[in-house]
Amino acid sequence: MKIIKSSTPKADGFYMPAEFSRHYGCVMIFPERADSWQYGAVKAREAFCSVASTIAKSERLIMLASFEQYENARRMLPDNIKVVEMSSDDAWARDVSPEFVIDGKGGMRGVNWKFNAWGGLHDGLYFPWDKDDKIACKVCDLLDCDVYDFRDFVLEGGSITCDGEGTVITTEACLLSRGRNPGLTRQEIEQRLCEGLGAKKVIWLPGGILGDETNEHVDNICVFAGSTRVLLSWCEDESNPQHEMCRRCLEVLESSTDALGRKIEVVKLAMPKPVYMTEYELAGLDYFDGEPTRSADEPLSASYVNLYIANGAVVMPAFGGENEEYDRKAKETVKQVFKDREVIQIYARDILIGGGNIHCITHQIPEFTRKD
């Protein structure tokens, strides 16, 4: 594996394809961290394994696991999933994996952004984050693909969604936050995004799901679901401040064109009712910094948009309980959008408790020609 320091994907004709394009496979990380995952992460592991097994039906699945968890992961996962020992600080493959860029001729490279646990010393979610930050390079090494060194730029995979045709959607709340790249102007950030993703146009949504501790990653509110088409989380309840945020995002999307000058169709995906942690669940979380990571009165950032588009299926969350009707409706909406894929819902409460959902714990690897 070569570390490329003197060029960029854009300069070399590489670009990030859309998640709905064909995949080589998917990377995930086995959950373990005791202040993120309740009661020894047992239920989280079951949910992660459900997601992994479902994805592995239509593409390769690589599960990264710590030395301590390798055998447990191996035992819990089917044989067609590859388990690879790798150190991490938590289990958010979306944000710590490399972004993959392709040349459209079988070539693939990685992009290694700086990861600082969603805000570094300003408002990062844990300290230290060095193990996470080292994952991108190692995943490229595993896949025998060269990697662009973009470690002068803080970015997480969950903060961008691409159409593979030159358009990137992101949020101001996240990318302009003080914990990311405070030394760069909005214009400079756009430029770095376009260089790193081989893109031409950045569409800025104001924010995402309120209270989302990633500073409102775009992948919890809006995702490219096809060429010129996005899914947008939608809150009908006008008394909920989330309604106003969704409306503002809609406004931006409706008044924007993509990199090729085309209108973008917005499909609204109604949000579930607020989901709260129970006292029992809270009591199952360790304290690492002397303070709790969650409380019973803050809603978790539940959203159906936080889904994974696999080769043969769309794997999306269900929240159950009070949300059964919402779950059913959300599935219907997603089915209308992805007519050629099976839509599979996975009970995701035990992923949500950690702070994210199915999209956050997965990262697609585009189809490419392996050198090995």
Place this chain on the structure above:
Amino acid sequence: MKIIKSSTPKADGFYMPAEFSRHYGCVMIFPERADSWQYGAVKAREAFCSVASTIAKSERLIMLASFEQYENARRMLPDNIKVVEMSSDDAWARDVSPEFVIDGKGGMRGVNWKFNAWGGLHDGLYFPWDKDDKIACKVCDLLDCDVYDFRDFVLEGGSITCDGEGTVITTEACLLSRGRNPGLTRQEIEQRLCEGLGAKKVIWLPGGILGDETNEHVDNICVFAGSTRVLLSWCEDESNPQHEMCRRCLEVLESSTDALGRKIEVVKLAMPKPVYMTEYELAGLDYFDGEPTRSADEPLSASYVNLYIANGAVVMPAFGGENEEYDRKAKETVKQVFKDREVIQIYARDILIGGGNIHCITHQIPEFTRKD
């Protein structure tokens, strides 16, 4: 990756090919352990990297490195070598890697023996050894090859040499030692070897290089260098007890036939003069168990037989200093045996100090058809 518990390579038509057959590649482990490698392992790393780079000219090379050493290994090694994070207790890939067996039709599987640090609680060389013992399974997972579970049988790769035609050579000193499989008879051990390696005949040499802390692994005294041909370490000095051991091994080999009933040609490879550690080198080793791992008055187990047969080269040790003339002669002998490969000598004093040599730190992966 599937863990196979209910069958054996022999039953399934798999066998271990000779090291001189075509390889897919080679596995190594980056050295780090401070009671094995003097002065922060700096010189050992340089020697390991020379070996790796040389092998990587004619086959794939996978270097396993700890979380702590991944980046250092990446920096020191050329781009065509893959570095993979993996925990280990030391750096002896020969002994902790899976043995690989093939079916002659592109299929390959691993065999996961029990590893107990060369003797377990009886006379093992370090404690604990759990990280090492878990490597075999993980390497199979990396290569997407299924693995036979042979963890009821203690064995290291360095204690066997195979011709790929049904013959295994090993030593009584090692395989019958109390620290390996004390509950099994010699006959039962033969049977397990033949099942695990898909072999038909075991030839027992009495021992290996005296003082070799592996209980005299065969790979330091005798190695298959071709069909019906072995290299045998040879000590001319009749006053040295090693002479008698070499003579006894020669006697066994000359009076044996291989699995196909053929005579075995023995090529004597003269040993170097005894190599001792200097006081300076000894002072560079940490103490882990309250006692030194080496002393200045015990010779290191230096042998030219401890070489690696790569696709395009034979990579063999040189010891320099007083041994320059011996180095030169050994190279000539090896050249006569491997006429179709380049013979490359690498200054190996800094590997020998750790207790083994080039064969001990490498493990070939036979050519196979990757599933991935």
